Amino acid sequence: MIFKFSITFISSIFLFMISLCMFILGFQHLMINKIVLVEWSILSLNGSNVIMTMLFDWMSLMFIGLVMYISSMVIYYSGQYMEGDYNINRFIMLVLLFVLSMLFLIISPNIISIIVGWDGLGLVSYCLVIYYQNVRSYGAGMLTALSNRIGDVFILLSVAWMLNYGSWNYIHYLWLICDYDMMLITSLIIIAAMTKSAQIPFSAWLPAAMAAPTPVSALVHSSTLVTAGVYLLIRFNEMIIVSFMGKLLLLSSGLTMFMAGVGANFEYDLKSIIALSTLSQLGLMMMTLSMGMSILSFFHLMTHAMFKSLLFLCAGAIIHGMGDVQDIRYMGGLINNMPLTISCLCISNFALCGMPFLAGFYSKDLILEMLGMSFLNMLGIFLLWISTGMTMCYVFRLNYYLVGKNYYGSSMSMISDEDGWIMFTGMLGLLMLSICGGSILSWMIFSSINIIILPYYLKMIAVIIILFGIWLGYNIMSFSLSKKALFLGKNYLLFSMLGSMWFMPNISSSIMIELPLWVGGAYGKLIDTGWNEYLGGQGMYKYSKSGSSKIQIVHFNNFNIYFMFFFIMFIMMILFFN
Template sequence: MNIMLLWGVVLFNFFILFFMMGFYFFVYDECWIFEFKLGSFVSVGVDYVVVVDWMSVLFMSLVLLISFCVFLYSVEYMGSDVNIVRFCFLVLLFVLSMGLVIFSSNLMGILIGWDGLGITSYVLVIYYNNVRSLNAGMITFLSNRLGDIGLLMSIVWMFGFGNWNYFVYVNVMNDTNLGLVGLFIMMGCMTKSAQIPFSAWLPAAMAAPTPVSALVHSSTLVTAGVYLLVRFSVYYSFDFFSWFLLGVGILTMMMSGYCSLWEMDMSSVVALSTLSQLGFMMMILGFGSWLLAYFHLLTHALFKSLLFLCVGYIIHGYSGEQDFRSVGGLINSPVVMSGMNISLLALMGFPFLTSFYSKDVIIEMMLGGGNGLLVVFFLMVGLGLTVLYSFRLGYFSIWGFCLYNSGVDVSSGFMMEFSIVVLVLFSVFYGFFLSWWLFNIPSVIIVSVYVKLIGLIFICFGLFMCVVVIINDLWWDFGEMLFGLLGGSMWFMVGLSGNSMCRVVDECYGVFEGGWMEVIGGWGLMSVLKFMTVVLESFWSNIFMVYLFSFLLWVVVVLVIF
């Protein structure tokens, strides 16, 4: 446990350093570029470029803050684990890989950090070494490898321009090459951020320990794709694919918000809410507002990691129970109850909490930006679904009555509560501080009263639906037979991008890992004999039909020849 505390203190000191550096870079509008020459390959310079500006430093400071809270949280959550040292260094490797992605402006450097994120997340997902963790790890790893193909293709395409520094050579590429590089980058970012049709891996990755989910699958790994798109949008816009990003973001937001209404697992509900917010960020990037997407990325990381830690606190207190129908009534735990209330209110965009300052500006920009009516309608429906599943999760997990485990004391320890308190403070105060920081020049968005009230109307409609339909159990009476299959299977994304990959892995495992001597030796010969036996039995059972078919085939051949 001492090693967890030690590295937690170290990460907190780095957080203070990076936070002050980010403030300095933003105020004085500075950017430091460090270029390390590593040689050349076929007249192409191989170098590593580090870009230190306010955007990269600020995001890295937030990663370090959440990592600090996760280390303190793990002191008691993972206290009985014998592999705590391995867990500590795996999380540190993940933070290092995240730093490589954040500070690199060279595609080769980004690829190193990108693969590091994939490998460390895979090892952390299979940390418990059971069948569920193995399947979830395979889905996670293979889905992210599909995105790595896109990043590799962008590297290959920029090889013809003599370097891989995208912020330098973006000015010498024509529209065709620019569009191809943007397409490959967008493909990689969509898989890393679990957009449709690569959405199945994020809920499956909840097999990892809760501290890992709070760090990896809520605030850093899944937002790496959005962050990379934001970095590329600074240098050139994704006008080629703006409507595609907009459509994918809307579909992901609607799918995850709808499917979260059918989940009874607390971790899966929070994972689907993360997926919904990622679709919201992609939709913002589709509008071309990269600064607002970056702003919401930072605010979302805070309250979503807080929500994961609170949910993990409840699961830990109830001895691994994740069904929120069997928990509730957490009056004896004011810290986790307050933290979960604040995180859920921030998720819903409650005024003067962290996400209010980003969501309010984004909604007003979309409503007053001359967008189509259909886009505005889907945005409002997504907002109502966010309120709906947030209120549902809060009602069943903390506000409602405990159904099975009456009188359970879920108090865990000081370290877990302290990490929750730290994130609560940042979830309350960080939003308006960041809004004053990023938008120091006031901007006025003028919309009509009716347009301004649309968001409030859909929020009230979401609360009404939650109270009347879900809490009174009318949802299951009227909608289970009609919509249950569609909601429980993530719009069939589980079968498309989840089970299919596991099936491929099982087949490849039998060939490549089972041993070539077994495949082509005795086991292979037995398989061939079994197949031939089935074929011969079918012929023997239908000997008369086989004779007639052969005679008919002979007649056709004779007629064709003559």
């Protein structure tokens, strides 16, 4: 027990110190507008150099600092959450490998070195999703791995196509906006980022990845795996605006926001609700990126990581205290038993909604106002505002189930904050960022004042949408409790579609698992055991056997055969001479 705690403590302190250094360097690079490009010659053999290129600007340094800070809090939190696990050393090593893979992705301006981090994230995430080693974890891990492999294929295709430029340092070629090769590479990168950030039609793996331990979910959904695609597209932002795939990304991200927001209102699993909220916020980041606002997208990426990691850690503390119960219908009145944890959860929920002066307010409000000034079409405006209302809707519903209702759990459980002081310390470090992080980043990144001029109705529409979301959340919650709407026969298919992410998990499993098996079976039946056998070994055996059996008749030396042969030859000679 002492060694298990010490390895988590040492790892968290080490990451925390690195994060402070990275934050300071990032703010320094931001103030003086400094960019450092480092080329490290790893190996030189027979005139061939293997060079590792690293890019350090304010964006990469600040993101590294945030990833390190959240990782340190998550690992410190895991010291108590995973204390009953006999393999906690292996768990901590996997988490550190996960963070290392993300660092490779952040600092790499080279497609080849990006693959190291990209594939490392996919491999280690598979190991973490199947960590509990049960059937559900194996299925979720396979869906996660196969979905991410699609993106890996497109990254490899972009690597092959970049040979046309003679170098894999993509950052040197972003000025070639109208070049056909660069636009094709950008399209491949966009598809890869859509798989990693779980945009439609690759959204099914994100809720399935909840089979991993809760500290891993806090890390995955805040600053590592799902944000890798967003961060990569931020680097390619100049090309996204002019690419056709950028328009497709705008539609896909808007639909992802809407689908995740609606689906979260039908979920009863605590971790799935938070996972769908992550999916909704990823859609908002992608939508902002496709409109050409890369700095705003990065700003929301940072603030979202702050409160979403806190939200997952609070959910883990609740599940831990409830005896591994994740159904929110069994929870209620937890503010009386876990006041500190529920207070942190409510603050992170309010930050998710964009309550003024919390972390999420500074990024979400700015994004909504900037998109209100843009040339976004009516469908995009509708998806944006309705998804914002859906966020308020499922947050109100979640707070009601956790705080407002009566407790329906086991009467034998002893739920309190007293036994989880180590977990609460980890949450406290993220609570400070959720309250103050948005304002600090806003002062640093947007130091110059930009005036946003909007009509009165567009200024007030945010308040109207919030009130509409609260009203809709109350109605959905009351309908769910009274069973008035969910079991109407004529609406069953509609509610099934809305509550299951538009049947996307079924479609994804069918396409990724059942369809390849069916195609493989049909190929084996038609080709391998069909035409290949008919034209190959079995066919040759059949015809050679038939021919040899006919030739073998001659080898019997039967007198009748020779008599018949000579008789035919005699008749033919007579006919010929006549």
